[in-house]
Amino acid sequence: MLFWLWLPAPFPRPPVLASAEECAALAEGGSPAAKDLRQLQECIALDPDDVDLLADLAAAQESAGSPELAVATYRRALTLASEDGELRLRLGRLLMRRGEAAEAADQAALGLQVQPNRPELVELLGAAERAGGKAAQ
Amino acid sequence: MIRYAALLALRLVVAAVCVLTAAYAVLNCSPFAFDMFIRPQLFPWVSQFATWHHLWWASAYLAGLVTIVADLRRPPAGAPGRRVAAHWLSVGYLLVGGATSAHLVMSPHLPTLWNDARALPTAVVALVPMLWLAIIDHLARPPAQVPGSDAGWSARQQRVLVACLVVAGYLWIAHVARAFVRAEPAGNPLAWVLTSLWTLALCLCALTCLYTCWCLVAALVASGTGERSAGRSAALVLLAGAVCEFLRRAVFPTIALEPVPAAIVAATAGITLATACSGLIRRLPAAGAGPRGAPPASRLAWAGPAVALLVLAVATGYGLDRLERLDWAFAGQKLTVMCEAGLALLVVWLATRRLPDRDWSARALLVPPALALLAVLATPRLALVAAAWTGDRALEPAVAFERFAAAEIAFRFISEGVIDRGGVDADYTRFLRHHASPQAGPVVIPEVDLAAPDGQPGRGPHIFLIAIDSLRRDYLSPYNAAVDFTPHIDAFSQGAFVFRNAFTRHGATQLAAPSLWSGAMVVRNVLAPGFERMNALEKLVVREGYRLAINDHTVAPLLRPTTPVTRIEPDVLSADTDLCSNLDALEAHLESSIEDPRPVFAYMSPMNVHILNTRRGGQESLDGEYPGFYAPYASRVRRMDACFGRFVSSLKRLGLYDRSIIVLTSDHGDSLGEDQYWGHATWIFPEVVRIPLVIHVPTALRSRMTTDLARVAFASDIAPTLYRLLGLGVRDNGPLFGAPLLVPAGEALVDRRRASFLLTSSYGAAYGLLRRNGRLLYITDLVEWREFAYVLPPGAVRARAWPITPDLRRLNQALTRERVSELGSFYRAAGRDAAPTAQARARTPADAADERRPRP
Numbered sequence: 001m002l003f004w005l006w007l008p009a010p011f012p013r014p015p016v017l018a019s020a021e022e023c024a025a026l027a028e029g030g031s032p033a034a035k036d037l038r039q040l041q042e043c044i045a046l047d048p049d050d051v052d053l054l055a056d057l058a059a060a061q062e063s064a065g066s067p068e069l070a071v072a073t074y075r076r077a078l079t080l081a082s083e084d085g086e087l088r089l090r091l092g093r094l095l096m097r098r099g100e101a102a103e104a105a106d107q108a109a110l111g112l113q114v115q116p117n118r119p120e121l122v123e124l125l126g127a128a129e130r131a132g133g134k135a136a137q
Numbered sequence: 138m139i140r141y142a143a144l145l146a147l148r149l150v151v152a153a154v155c156v157l158t159a160a161y162a163v164l165n166c167s168p169f170a171f172d173m174f175i176r177p178q179l180f181p182w183v184s185q186f187a188t189w190h191h192l193w194w195a196s197a198y199l200a201g202l203v204t205i206v207a208d209l210r211r212p213p214a215g216a217p218g219r220r221v222a223a224h225w226l227s228v229g230y231l232l233v234g235g236a237t238s239a240h241l242v243m244s245p246h247l248p249t250l251w252n253d254a255r256a257l258p259t260a261v262v263a264l265v266p267m268l269w270l271a272i273i274d275h276l277a278r279p280p281a282q283v284p285g286s287d288a289g290w291s292a293r294q295q296r297v298l299v300a301c302l303v304v305a306g307y308l309w310i311a312h313v314a315r316a317f318v319r320a321e322p323a324g325n326p327l328a329w330v331l332t333s334l335w336t337l338a339l340c341l342c343a344l345t346c347l348y349t350c351w352c353l354v355a356a357l358v359a360s361g362t363g364e365r366s367a368g369r370s371a372a373l374v375l376l377a378g379a380v381c382e383f384l385r386r387a388v389f390p391t392i393a394l395e396p397v398p399a400a401i402v403a404a405t406a407g408i409t410l411a412t413a414c415s416g417l418i419r420r421l422p423a424a425g426a427g428p429r430g431a432p433p434a435s436r437l438a439w440a441g442p443a444v445a446l447l448v449l450a451v452a453t454g455y456g457l458d459r460l461e462r463l464d465w466a467f468a469g470q471k472l473t474v475m476c477e478a479g480l481a482l483l484v485v486w487l488a489t490r491r492l493p494d495r496d497w498s499a500r501a502l503l504v505p506p507a508l509a510l511l512a513v514l515a516t517p518r519l520a521l522v523a524a525a526w527t528g529d530r531a532l533e534p535a536v537a538f539e540r541f542a543a544a545e546i547a548f549r550f551i552s553e554g555v556i557d558r559g560g561v562d563a564d565y566t567r568f569l570r571h572h573a574s575p576q577a578g579p580v581v582i583p584e585v586d587l588a589a590p591d592g593q594p595g596r597g598p599h600i601f602l603i604a605i606d607s608l609r610r611d612y613l614s615p616y617n618a619a620v621d622f623t624p625h626i627d628a629f630s631q632g633a634f635v636f637r638n639a640f641t642r643h644g645a646t647q648l649a650a651p652s653l654w655s656g657a658m659v660v661r662n663v664l665a666p667g668f669e670r671m672n673a674l675e676k677l678v679v680r681e682g683y684r685l686a687i688n689d690h691t692v693a694p695l696l697r698p699t700t701p702v703t704r705i706e707p708d709v710l711s712a713d714t715d716l717c718s719n720l721d722a723l724e725a726h727l728e729s730s731i732e733d734p735r736p737v738f739a740y741m742s743p744m745n746v747h748i749l750n751t752r753r754g755g756q757e758s759l760d761g762e763y764p765g766f767y768a769p770y771a772s773r774v775r776r777m778d779a780c781f782g783r784f785v786s787s788l789k790r791l792g793l794y795d796r797s798i799i800v801l802t803s804d805h806g807d808s809l810g811e812d813q814y815w816g817h818a819t820w821i822f823p824e825v826v827r828i829p830l831v832i833h834v835p836t837a838l839r840s841r842m843t844t845d846l847a848r849v850a851f852a853s854d855i856a857p858t859l860y861r862l863l864g865l866g867v868r869d870n871g872p873l874f875g876a877p878l879l880v881p882a883g884e885a886l887v888d889r890r891r892a893s894f895l896l897t898s899s900y901g902a903a904y905g906l907l908r909r910n911g912r913l914l915y916i917t918d919l920v921e922w923r924e925f926a927y928v929l930p931p932g933a934v935r936a937r938a939w940p941i942t943p944d945l946r947r948l949n950q951a952l953t954r955e956r957v958s959e960l961g962s963f964y965r966a967a968g969r970d971a972a973p974t975a976q977a978r979a980r981t982p983a984d985a986a987d988e989r990r991p992r993p
Contacts, residue, residue, distance in 0.1 A: 050909075051909070051910075051912070052890065052891065052909060052910075080930075081847075081910075081912075082932065083637060083846070083847035083932060084847060085845055085847065086845075086890070113846075114637075114845060114846045114847045115843060115844065115845045115846070116634075116842075116843060116844065116846075117840070117841070117842060117843040117882040118843045118845075118882070119843070119882055119883050122882075
């Protein structure tokens with residue numbers, strides 16, 4: 001205790017995740033829709049709670065013509081980051097395109113709670129209400 | 138014996154004055170400790186000590202002189218040469234010490250000491266009287282006359298081993314008992330067993346290493362000077378080394394002292410202390426030695442030491458509890474544990490003096506440390522097997538073994554000493570330390586203007602910026618549903634923007650406050666003359682014709698003399714500033730100047746919940762219990778909430794509320810016992826960097842603005858936000874600068890979702906990297922030599938620790954490097970072409986004395 005004896009740490013190291021760095025680089029840059037779908041899925045398998053990767057995956061799924069998958073992925077991302085107004089906007093727009101105006105209105109209303117007066121959300125809410133949707137809150 | 142006790146008492150006086158003088162000079166050596174403790178006169182008794190230092194010094198000189206009166210007499214003819222040398226050294230002490238004391242009385246030195254080149258020599262020279270007296274002690278009495286100096290070191294080997302093993306057992310039992318009381322009681326009982334084994338192995342490893350070192354040094358000394366007193370010499374060498382290393386590794390990093398001065402002062406202090414102890418042993422009266430080598434007289438012979446150890450354990454526990462909340466980065470607690478170990482060794486050593494001497498044994502030298510080492514290596518494997526066998530991951534060593542280390546400072550201290558945690562690699566460490574040190578180059582404060590050139594001055598709303606020092610967001614109901622003691626802040630937040638993901642970029646006020654005022658990330662030394670060049674809020678005040686009302690002790694002294702300022706409660710010392718009286722005074726100021734057409738810009742930074750205040754009065758609550766919260770803190774928050782509510786009512790009564798922007802925030806948070814951390818000195822844990830940020834804007838403005846309440850926000854965004862709310866275009870000054878949090882609807886906010894942000898401590902080399910919209914915080918703490926990772930869900934009250942994988946470490950270290958380089962190059966390169974700041978101006982003693990006076 002009175003002096004320092006440097007010994008190798010006896011704690012076992014966790015296994016090395018070979019592509020974690022690449023995944024982080026993937027999550028932190030580039031256009032979401034342009035990212036490789038498979039690479040995104042691999043990275044999400046490494047960290048299933050990465051909201052940014054989930055958002056990118058949803059955008060990529062949307063561009064790849066899989067709106068159902070994209071909606072499910074957005075919803076999963078929103079369970080992890082319920083206050084993310086950008087995600088709510090993207091999900092709401094997607095829902096509007098699929099004709100689900102009521103839920104789109106819900107997403108817009110929830111988005112406006114964290115991004116008050118954001119024109120895109122106001123516009124989405126208006127469009128959803130005009131289409132017969134009514135926000136629950 | 139009475140004479141010896143008197144000598145000890147007088148020497149203690151000398152030591153106390155010398156050590157305090159050196160400590161004061163060391164605080165002056167470190168720019169951060171100087172700015173934190175000395176310049177603001179944080180502890181009045183320290184300033185008093187400096188003011189009257191010349192008298193203390195003269196008294197210590199006289200006390201030292203009394204102890205060497207016998208040596209001042211001329212030795213008889215034919216006396217040994219060392220006796221003659223002691224005489225002349227004593228005469229030298231009389232003359233040099235007398236002259237120095239007289240000079241100091243006529244021209245006091247300590248009150249003029251500043252953070253300049255004189256501080257380090259003062260710290261070293263302050264210890265010279267102790268060393269001088271110790272040398273006289275050594276010369277005055279040869280080793281042959283010292284009790285117990287006849288035995289060779291090898292005969293003591295087994296006695297030293299027994300003492301070390303007993304002390305290891307004592308430390309383990311005393312601190313395991315304490316950890317059991319303090320740690321979370323829940324969890325797998327097997328984890329407690331494994332953790333207990335681990336701490337026992339650590340204690341045995343540390344103490345047997347000490348024993349091995351003693352043997353090796355004693356053998357070395359004996360081979361050079363003979364067997365006589367080699368054991369004692371070895372113990373003193375170890376004492377000097379221990380003091381030196383303790384100061385260098387555990388104390389000086391907490392005040393960010395540079396490595397070279399730290400090494401010089403630590404080595405001087407270690408040598409001086411060991412020499413002084415050795416000298417006092419030399420002065421021991423001959424009758425002090427008891428019979429040795431005989432069996433104990435009775436079993437009761439062990440009762441005394443046992444009781445002494447029990448008292449020591451209780452006293453240490455009490456001392457640690459008292460120190461915990463006022464400690465500075467564990468330095469005081471570690472010192473307590475180190476003193477405890479030293480005293481325990483002394484007690485056990487004295488208790489074992491009746492043990493028979495035995496011949497030197499190589500087996501006794503090698504086997505105990507080898508077994509202890511084996512235990513240290515085997516216990517984690519045992520834990521892994523247990524985890525695999527039971528399927529309980531809480532038994533894994535990285536989780537289970539942290540429990541006692543987090544709950545009990547002694548085990549943390551021992552663990553840090555014995556185990557290399559790895560990860561903070563040398564190159565990375567060197568890089569960060571270089572950037573934190575003055576060797577990285579002089580800081581040049583750039584001229585920065587947040588407002589774009591097209592902005593036009595106008596008559597804006599009143600602005601009330603309340604940045605409560607150390608206010609945690611989870612003690613406010615807008616951020617924590619469990620809080621029921623801030624109803625007024627809750628009501629205020631209903632009609633305001635509550636930023637749910639706000640951070641400070643700097644732990645502690647020294648950098649956090651200038652960062653808030655400049656709207657930028659800052660570096661050490663920026664808070665100096667020249668700061669006005671980047672003081673965005675002051676520029677806003679001047680440009681928009683505000684009248685500034687301020688209660689602050691950090692930035693206010695650096696405002697331009699031409700800025701119109703009304704100082705609120707200027708005579709109150711920094712640590713005593715109180716939100717309630719601040720707001721009462723501000724309200725009186727508003728009422729008295731209600732006819733003045735100019736808008737008011739008020740800034741308050743009260744210290745109600747600063748650790749200095751929440752630990753006062755025996756750490757008691759002001760008004761009862763707060764289950765789940767730290768009551769002394771929560772009760773003060775409740776009191777502030779009531780005062781804030783009254784102030785808001787007053788604004789409404791005066792018709793100002795809807796014509797005002799009100800910002801309620803803090804410069805940083807505070808650790809309130811999380812993993813035994815208290816305060817915010819040199820670390821940047823989640824509870825320190827997360828802050829509340831609530832902004833009320835006039836209704837008309839509110840309906841036109843948009844924001845993202847969940848986006849990562851910083852205190853450095855407040856200044857650009859105010860600019861934008863006043864209709865000024867905000868210039869993009871790069872990633873080190875803040876950006877508006879509120880913009881007109883239709884205007885885009887700066888995208889921060891994927892960016893990484895550097896956070897730094899004000900006083901220590903601790904760096905944080907905030908990523909993923911504030912969800913991940915990676916900390917490199919070069920004060921504790923550890924790295925931490927946390928997940929911070931925006932909606933959650935508490936952060937949770939995250940395991941550090943090699944990839945996570947590599948990635949975060951690389952990003953931290955990038956951000957630190959950006960910061961360094963901005964402040965060290967951006968201003969190269971600009972005129973040098975006034976900070977370079979040499980400071981005279983007259984300046985120093987002037988700045989120490991309480992500020993009007």
